[in-house]
Amino acid sequence: xxxxxxxxxxxxxxxxxxxxxxxxxxxxxxxxxxxxxxxxxxxxxxxxxxxxxxxxxxxxxxxxxxxxxxxxxxxxxxxxxxxxxxxxxxxxxxxxxxxxxxxxxxxxxxxxxxxxxxxxxxxxxxxxxxxxxxxxxxxxxxxxxxxxxxxxxxxxxxxxxxxxxxxxxxxxxxxxxxxxxxxxxxxxxxxxxxxxxxxxxxxxxxxxxxxxxxxxxxxxxxxxxxxxxxxxxxxxxxxxxxxxxxxxxxxxxxxxxxxxxxxxxxxxxxxxxxxxxxxxxxxxxxxxxxxxxxxxxxxxxxxxxxxxxxxxxxxxxxxxxxxxxxxxxxxxxxxxxxxxxxxxxxxxxxxxxxxx
Amino acid sequence: xxxxxxxxxxxxxxxxxxxxxxxxxxxxxxxxxxxxxxxxxxxxxxxxxxxxxxxxxxxxxxxxxxxxxxxxxxxxxxxxxxxxxxxxxxxxxxxxxxxxxxxxxxxxxxxxxxxxxxxxxxxxxxxxxxxxxxxxxxxxxxxxxxxxxxxxxxxxxxxxxxxxxxxxxxxxxxxxxxxxxxxxxxxxxxxxxxxxxxxxxxxxxxxxxxxxxxxxxxxxxxxxxxxxxxxxxxxxxxxxxxxxxxxxxxxxxxxxxxxxxxxxxxxxxxxxxxxxxxxxxxxxxxxxxxxxxxxxxxxxxxxxxxxxxxxxxxxxxxxxxxxxxxxxxxxxxxxxxxxxxxxxxxxxxxxxxxxxxxxxxxxxxxxxxxxxxxxxxxxxxxxxxxxxxxxxxxxxxxxxxxxxxxxxxxxxxxxxxxxxxxxxxxxxxxxxxxxxxxxxxxxxxxxxxxxxxxxxxxxxxxxxxxxxxx
Numbered sequence: 083x084x085x086x087x088x089x090x091x092x093x094x095x096x097x098x099x100x101x102x103x104x105x106x107x108x109x110x111x112x113x114x115x116x117x118x119x120x121x122x123x124x125x126x127x128x129x130x131x132x133x134x135x136x137x138x139x140x141x142x143x144x145x146x147x148x149x150x151x152x153x154x155x156x157x158x159x160x161x162x163x164x165x166x167x168x169x170x171x172x173x174x175x176x177x178x179x180x181x182x183x184x185x186x187x188x189x190x191x192x193x194x195x196x197x198x199x200x201x202x203x204x205x206x207x208x209x210x211x212x213x214x215x216x217x218x219x220x221x222x223x224x225x226x227x228x229x230x231x232x233x234x235x236x237x238x239x240x241x242x243x244x245x246x247x248x249x250x251x252x253x254x255x256x257x258x259x260x261x262x263x264x265x266x267x268x269x270x271x272x273x274x275x276x277x278x279x280x281x282x283x284x285x286x287x288x289x290x291x292x293x294x295x296x297x298x299x300x301x302x303x304x305x306x307x308x309x310x311x312x313x314x315x316x317x318x319x320x321x322x323x324x325x326x327x328x329x330x331x332x333x334x335x336x337x338x339x340x341x342x343x344x345x346x347x348x349x350x351x352x353x354x355x356x357x358x359x360x361x362x363x364x365x366x367x368x369x370x371x372x373x374x375x376x377x378x379x380x381x382x383x384x385x386x387x388x389x390x391x392x393x394x395x396x397x398x399x400x401x402x403x404x405x406x407x408x409x410x411x412x413x414x415x416x417x418x419x420x421x422x423x424x425x426x427x428x429x430x431x432x433x434x435x436x437x438x
Numbered sequence: 439x440x441x442x443x444x445x446x447x448x449x450x451x452x453x454x455x456x457x458x459x460x461x462x463x464x465x466x467x468x469x470x471x472x473x474x475x476x477x478x479x480x481x482x483x484x485x486x487x488x489x490x491x492x493x494x495x496x497x498x499x500x501x502x503x504x505x506x507x508x509x510x511x512x513x514x515x516x517x518x519x520x521x522x523x524x525x526x527x528x529x530x531x532x533x534x535x536x537x538x539x540x541x542x543x544x545x546x547x548x549x550x551x552x553x554x555x556x557x558x559x560x561x562x563x564x565x566x567x568x569x570x571x572x573x574x575x576x577x578x579x580x581x582x583x584x585x586x587x588x589x590x591x592x593x594x595x596x597x598x599x600x601x602x603x604x605x606x607x608x609x610x611x612x613x614x615x616x617x618x619x620x621x622x623x624x625x626x627x628x629x630x631x632x633x634x635x636x637x638x639x640x641x642x643x644x645x646x647x648x649x650x651x652x653x654x655x656x657x658x659x660x661x662x663x664x665x666x667x668x669x670x671x672x673x674x675x676x677x678x679x680x681x682x683x684x685x686x687x688x689x690x691x692x693x694x695x696x697x698x699x700x701x702x703x704x705x706x707x708x709x710x711x712x713x714x715x716x717x718x719x720x721x722x723x724x725x726x727x728x729x730x731x732x733x734x735x736x737x738x739x740x741x742x743x744x745x746x747x748x749x750x751x752x753x754x755x756x757x758x759x760x761x762x763x764x765x766x767x768x769x770x771x772x773x774x775x776x777x778x779x780x781x782x783x784x785x786x787x788x789x790x791x792x793x794x795x796x797x798x799x800x801x802x803x804x805x806x807x808x809x810x811x812x813x814x815x816x817x818x819x820x821x822x823x824x825x826x827x828x829x830x831x832x833x834x835x836x837x838x839x840x841x842x843x844x845x846x847x848x849x850x851x852x853x854x855x856x857x858x859x860x861x862x863x864x865x866x867x868x869x870x871x872x873x874x875x876x877x878x879x880x881x882x883x884x885x886x887x888x889x890x891x892x893x894x895x896x897x898x899x900x901x902x903x904x905x906x907x908x
Contacts, residue, residue, distance in 0.1 A: 159639070160639075161639050161642070161643060219874055219878065222878055223877065223878070226877075226881065226894065227893065227894065228638050228639065229563070229565050229638060229639075229642075230877050230881055230894075231877075232565060232638075232639055232642060233565070233801070233805060233873055233877050234873065234874050234877045234878065236567070236798060236801075236870070236873060237869075237870040237871065237872070237873025237874035237877065238870065238874060239870065240798065240866045240867060240869055240870025240873070241867050241870040241871055241874065242870075243866060243867070243870075244864055244866055244867025244868075244870065245867070247863065247864075247867075248864075257863075362794075366646070366647075366650070369643065373643075408654070408657075408658045409654065409658060411650060411651070411654055412650075412651045412654045412655065415647035415648075415650050415651050416647075416651065418643065418644070418647050419632075419633070419644050419647050419648070422633070422636055422640050422643065422644050423632045423633060423635075423636070423644075426636065426640065
């Protein structure tokens, strides 16, 4: 090894080094991805448009789940592993209600009202479920070592998976993936590059955007939202200012659960297929999205979710130099690992003193 | 004579402690014994088992000079003799028969993995949710070095049970175990190097990511850039059995080849599964030995210091990254050995054996038994592996016999559910419930290490965020 540069040399050199090797590597990787996208776009534009639309739609669903992770992490610094399974149970509830009430796309008149009702039921169900999980499993552990609530969350996730399994057995008499009757409208909204943008997909976006706006309004403009932000910043100080911390945390879990219920509704209706162990996978994808955008940061979670949705669909569908759907999980987790290692604050997050 | 005088002085304390333990044994064991007596399961073997257990438990052996060896050696001897007295054992109410030797091998392998994970989670306090990755790597190491997978080359080194002309790499399983340990430890270091800088919960997520990626690589590895590395979903089999070869067989009578071995000792037929059982026992003993020595070593004390307060440990000069990486490597090595041995025992390795659930399953063992406590982890690992292999099915059978509408057994009590329950279907719910209940009500586990217990009850300031009282 060469002789160590002196303190002075190091100080002098610092301003000139504006690009660390790590950043350079990151930019290089992002550049490669862009080249890959452009080449694929030029080769098969129709596929590209189609996959873009699929990715946006999936991303919208992921965003709703990711926001739940982000909200809870923001306030408790807890990765709520059970969140994905709450989402899954919401999907199962929707599937069961749609099947039991015998809905299909032909019963047009009352359909929208019923779907809205089912959505509200699913949201209420998931919200109450999530709040009770917090009250039963996490509240007692608020002052325990950090790993304790995390392990409890994993345990809750497994319990909920088993609840889903029993649910499928009771209501659908089969634990295998259950198909949901297709109730979304079929027509085309507009055509882009020879690819139809169907109402099925539009509905997902149309439903998601108001929910997101409502959430932003809730967090930014209402008194309860202010309490949430204060509790997230400093729980003790918030308590001293007269904020009921327990109720605020419960409320956060309630909102996160409602978002998961909405996501469950969209997922069940759009994918038209539910399974009891799906929550874990989607939950991890959504968590990756939340980390990608900067965990605890709400616009970041949405951005991350859309990016992850796009990456997944491009990887599953594009032709030129694409690993394909066999590897999509590995790719998403590699992104998670790379983000956590190289930029733990995420795309939009702020660097905290702890570095994560 | 001085020693005898010391003993006389210590005797009242010894007797007091014995009485205390006898009372506790009576409170726990008395009702159990009554259950046995009432259900007609009382037998000669049961009385023997009870007497041995009482002799091991009641006298506070650790107060005697070499007493701390009595319980471990007693348990070890009982374990060695297990295949001999198993056929004479009684049936336990609800749980049914004692685990078979085959289940015993699996239990020991899981105990070994749980002990390995205990180094990472229990000693160093790093939550690893992807431990199955190391298990998988160990299994695939065995598959690469002791099967016909790489049929392009023919290489034999001390292998048994395969002809000298059989293609593929065939290395003696004993060497493969060492190779697997080194390889997985190395991979552990590589994985740990970038990730161990992360805070606890982020580390958990990253390890979980690795635990998910690894099986996917195994599943899709039949065409990695044109090479068949893992043979995809079919997995790799057969894998060579362990054995000592004809040289050692002739010289000191060690078994030549486990699969073809048969003998009769004390009137009991010894087959290959018994040999696997004893080998696994030796491996577990080795793991326990390493765990104890590591825990009490300089690096072990550094792990515990990091677990209790990372900032303080760093301030006292403990190199954080290096110490954590060593914990990771040590834990990974035992996972690798267990995986390689399991692959040889099952004579094959398949990507579906390495689901994420297994990581949680092993974590559950460590947490149920008590993080950082070797006896606890052995108990937790053995019990949960037994439940998974036989116990749940047995309990389910008992429940269905007594409460199912389909049951026509004379022992039926009354109907609670109409058709038979499939209890093993609920295994992950049960494991999840164990995780939640233990964390809520006894976070230090069934047999806690005193140090860990204090941490959970008095709290350690591992982050400044959690010291606020609500």
